[in-house]
Structures are given as structure tokens and as C-alpha cells.
Amino acid sequence: MLFSLCKFSRKIRFLQPENSKISMTVTAIFSAILTLISGIGIFLIACQMMSTNLESASSNKLKALFSKASGSKLLGVGIGTLGTAAIQSSGATTVMAIGFVNANIISLTQAATIIYGANIGTTVTAQIVALGMFGSNTLSTSIIFSAFAGIGAFMALFANKDIWKKMGGILAGFGMLFVGLCMMSDSMSDFAALDSVKLFLAQISNPVLLVLIGAVLTAIIQSSSVMTSIALAMVVTGLINIDQGIFLTMGSNIGSCVVAIIAGVTSGLNAKRTALIHLFFNISGVVIFLVVEGILWLVTRGSFTYGTMFTAWFPGVPQTQLAMFHTFFNVITVIIILPLTNVLVRFVCRLIPDGSTAIDPDAPHCYYIDDNLLKTPPVALQQTKAEVLNMAAIAKENFDRSLDIICTMDFKEEPLFVKQERELNYLNKAIIDFVVKLSETHQLNKRDGVYLSTTYRTVRDLERIGDYAENIVEYADSLKNLGQKFSEKAVSEIHQLRSLIDGLYIKVVDAYANEDMTALEAAQTIEEQIDDITKAMEDSHIQRLNDGTCTADVGAQYLSLATNAERVADHFINTARSILRLHAADR
Numbered sequence: 001m002l003f004s005l006c007k008f009s010r011k012i013r014f015l016q017p018e019n020s021k022i023s024m025t026v027t028a029i030f031s032a033i034l035t036l037i038s039g040i041g042i043f044l045i046a047c048q049m050m051s052t053n054l055e056s057a058s059s060n061k062l063k064a065l066f067s068k069a070s071g072s073k074l075l076g077v078g079i080g081t082l083g084t085a086a087i088q089s090s091g092a093t094t095v096m097a098i099g100f101v102n103a104n105i106i107s108l109t110q111a112a113t114i115i116y117g118a119n120i121g122t123t124v125t126a127q128i129v130a131l132g133m134f135g136s137n138t139l140s141t142s143i144i145f146s147a148f149a150g151i152g153a154f155m156a157l158f159a160n161k162d163i164w165k166k167m168g169g170i171l172a173g174f175g176m177l178f179v180g181l182c183m184m185s186d187s188m189s190d191f192a193a194l195d196s197v198k199l200f201l202a203q204i205s206n207p208v209l210l211v212l213i214g215a216v217l218t219a220i221i222q223s224s225s226v227m228t229s230i231a232l233a234m235v236v237t238g239l240i241n242i243d244q245g246i247f248l249t250m251g252s253n254i255g256s257c258v259v260a261i262i263a264g265v266t267s268g269l270n271a272k273r274t275a276l277i278h279l280f281f282n283i284s285g286v287v288i289f290l291v292v293e294g295i296l297w298l299v300t301r302g303s304f305t306y307g308t309m310f311t312a313w314f315p316g317v318p319q320t321q322l323a324m325f326h327t328f329f330n331v332i333t334v335i336i337i338l339p340l341t342n343v344l345v346r347f348v349c350r351l352i353p354d355g356s357t358a359i360d361p362d363a364p365h366c367y368y369i370d371d372n373l374l375k376t377p378p379v380a381l382q383q384t385k386a387e388v389l390n391m392a393a394i395a396k397e398n399f400d401r402s403l404d405i406i407c408t409m410d411f412k413e414e415p416l417f418v419k420q421e422r423e424l425n426y427l428n429k430a431i432i433d434f435v436v437k438l439s440e441t442h443q444l445n446k447r448d449g450v451y452l453s454t455t456y457r458t459v460r461d462l463e464r465i466g467d468y469a470e471n472i473v474e475y476a477d478s479l480k481n482l483g484q485k486f487s488e489k490a491v492s493e494i495h496q497l498r499s500l501i502d503g504l505y506i507k508v509v510d511a512y513a514n515e516d517m518t519a520l521e522a523a524q525t526i527e528e529q530i531d532d533i534t535k536a537m538e539d540s541h542i543q544r545l546n547d548g549t550c551t552a553d554v555g556a557q558y559l560s561l562a563t564n565a566e567r568v569a570d571h572f573i574n575t576a577r578s579i580l581r582l583h584a585a586d587r
Helices: 002-014 018-057 059-067 073-087 090-102 108-121 123-131 141-158 162-192 195-202 207-221 224-236 242-255 257-265 269-299 306-313 318-351 371-375 377-408 414-439 446-482 488-514 517-547 552-577 579-586
Strands: none
Touching (some): 073 090, 073 108, 073 318, 090 257, 090 269, 090 371, 108 123, 108 269, 141 162, 207 242, 207 269, 224 242, 224 318, 242 269, 242 306, 269 318, 306 318, 371 377, 371 414, 377 414, 377 446, 377 488, 377 552, 414 446, 446 552, 488 517, 488 552, 517 552, 517 579, 552 579
């Protein structure tokens, strides 16, 4: 009976119309495409989860790592490699480098070497993915690694400490990486079962065309890691051969430049140059490898390809063959281009000369923050603090300048004063705008959120110091119009007050930069002394009026100056007191 049913079933299949077979093929292709898209989506989310949580967990080390990029090119390569391997995102490292060079934190040459290292660091992802493709006949490593998604999710949901939540996020992202990989591999297996698809792909053998396909697809996905992982899955399932996978991977290096180009176009002059260096570096590597293979192919009459070389080195493991080529390609490209870095830098500087932008070099600008840094929130947070401290320094310089002007009645620095006042007004708005954008990333911990909330008031306090300095210069203008000036005694008292404010500023910066409660207490003591001396200045002024050594007009300006200076001290102490909320958040 069962045998009869089987014969009947085969007969029915034989009698199925041709259009039904076509319909089944179309359905299979459509199903495989949807599975591939789903796998890519999960893979991208996993990369983002890992990157975000790794950045957050290592926030104190990332900035220190990049700040060590000195004149040594090899050190720059090492920093780029380690940074990318740590945060699992060459795009984030490249954009970070662009942000730093745009903020004048590192030079163009240093940014170039960091980008070289980022290309090496990104190969770690391919090696991890290749590792997950072992064990087809036993328990697959992909299945084992995928289980980390559940473990990490439980940690992130139920852990009490922030560090364990971040670790959970890292593990969940790592596991989801392989969930997405499994889906992509399954879709490739479905494609490999379709002879029409295999026949079509087999016809695409032109190396240049394959490189272009890899570049375009990577530019669309905006992730070279995903493109390389897809190529790995296609090679392992037999959908394409190792040589095709190699050329697709080479193309992914060019396509990965789209992230840097987008970041560079919207940034300053050196940021544009950095993006161009990244593009030229990656294109140069591909061209060199294509030319070398072409020459060897001609010499050996087609018996040599990169595929045959890596197949001989790593027999029977196509995933390792492609992953190792990816690492080999990037390391050799760095070795070739690294000695030519200065030539490359000069070349892009000629392509984009200093006068090629309409930016006024004297125009107000930020020194440490840049929107490109928003892709790495922990680093952006540290740069925000650096920008606030820079604003405090500018405010203090302008306050000192205002006292110099009114005490000496020498107005030669007034143009510089006006320029710095414009800078303070600009920074007031620019920092707040940046903090708003940074807060919207939702990738910082609770303590970081508290710090950002304090920044709004701190920036306003510093901007008000600039306004009081502007008032003092206006008092100097009034004295000039009256043909008057302060007496030597009054100037001496102002110098005494200034000395106290100098000491206050030092303690405020120490307290704010290092979150030092001892420095805050010392600052508060000095602030009380400033209150006392301004009261004494008022008494001295009354005495001079009675003695007839001071006129009412001059005295009015003097009292106003004392009041403004006392308020400057208040705003500085407010800046230092912002750390109290951070200490409260730690409890």
C-alpha cells in the first residue's frame, strides 16, 4: 500500500505543469531573499549593539587611546587596529578620527595612520564569523555562539549594576551576530540549491566587475563586515568560488569609504582630506592586488590566483581561506602605503587646498566637539567636557583682558576682546546644541546623563562671565569719554581682587575637570574671601568720596566693576558645584 502511494506521488509530480515548477522556483528565490534581508538586519543590529556597549564600557580608555597617537606612524596604526578590534566598527573608528582631526586634536597624518589600523582591525569580525562556520556535522559553533544572545539578554534585563548590563549587551550582540549569520547562510544554501542561480553567479567572473559589485553593495549596506560575512556564507555554501569571494571582499573595502565620505563632506577642511585619504588608501590597495594578480596570472598562464594560493595554505576550510585573505590584504596594503603617508597627505592637500573652502579662519568655532563624534557617545561626552573647560578658559581670558583695559585705559586689545566675546556667544549655542544631540543618542549611562543635564547651566554661567567682562569694558569706555581713570589705590584693590579670582579659577577648573571635592571646598573658601573684599572695596570707595580723591562718576564705574567681578566669581563657583550632582548620582 505504502509503495503504491509513493509511486502515485512520483507520478503526480511528473504530471505537474512546467509553470508550477517555475512558480516553486520563484517562491524559493523570494523566500531566500527575505531570509537574507532578515539575516542582514539582525547582523547589523548585532554589530551596533556590540559597538555601542563596547564603546560605553571602555569610554575612559578610548579617548586616552586616541590621545596617544603621536608622531609615530606605527603607533597610529596600532591604535586604529586596537580601537577597531575593541569596538568592532571600522566605520566608528574612521568617523572618530575625522571628528578628532576636525577638532584639531590629532594631525592629518595621525588620522591617516589610525584609518590604516582601522582597516586591519575590522578583519577581526571576519575571523570571528569564519570561526562560527565550523562544525557542520556536529554541534555547529554558530549555534553555540548564538546562545550568547539569550545569556546576554538575561544579563541586560536582570542585572543591577550598569557594568553587567553593558556586558549583557555585548554578549547579546555577539550572539545575535551568529543568529544573523545562520540566517544568511541558510538563504545562501537555498540559493545554492537552485541551478539557475548558481549558473548565473558562475558567469560573473570578471574581477573588476566583482569588485564593483562588492563596493556598491557595501555602500548600500554601509557595513563592510556584513558584506564580508555574506561573501563568506556564499563561499561556504558553494554558491560562489573562493576567487569570486576574494574580489567581493576587496570591493567591500572601497564601499566602506562611504561612511567616511558622508562624515567628511559635512565637516571642515581636514575632515574632507581625511575622508579622501581613506578612499585613496582603499582604492590603492585594491588596484595593487588586482595588478599583481593579473601579472601572475599571465606569467603562470592562469594557474595562479589568490584563491589557489589560500586554498593551498588552508585546505578544506573555505571560510578560513577568505577570512585570512581579508586580513592578508589589509595588512599588506598598510605595509605598502604606510611609508608613503606623507606623500599621500601632501597629495590630498593639493587636491583640497587651504583656500578651497569659504570658511573664515577667524570665525567662531568649536575646538573639541564635532557632530561626527556623536557616533561614539562616550568619546563625545569626554570631548564635551574638554569644550566646556575651553569655554571657561576663554571666559577667564576675556575677564582678565577687561580688567587690563579698565586699569590701564589701553584699548589696543579691544578688537581681540570683541572676537573672544563672539566666540563665547557661539560656544554657548554650539555646546548646548551638541549636548541635545548627544542626549538623544540614548547610549550613555545614568551618570553621563546627569553630567549632560548639568552642562546646560554650566555653559550659561560661562557665557554670563563674558557678559560681565563686556560690562567692564563699557565702563572703561565711559571713563575714556569722561577723560577720567581710577586712582592708584583703586587699581591696587582691583589687582588684589583679580588675584583672588585667579586662585578661584584654578580651583574651579581642578574641581570640574577631576570631580575633586577638596578643590571645590577650597574654591568655596576663596569665593567667600571675594565676597569680603568686594564689600571692603565699597567701604574704600566711600572713604575716597569723603576725602575728595574720587569723583562720583568714577566711583559709580568702580562700584559696578566690583559688583560684576563678584558675580563672575559666583558663576565660576556654580561651574564647580555642578560636580555635586555627579557625586549624588554615584551614591
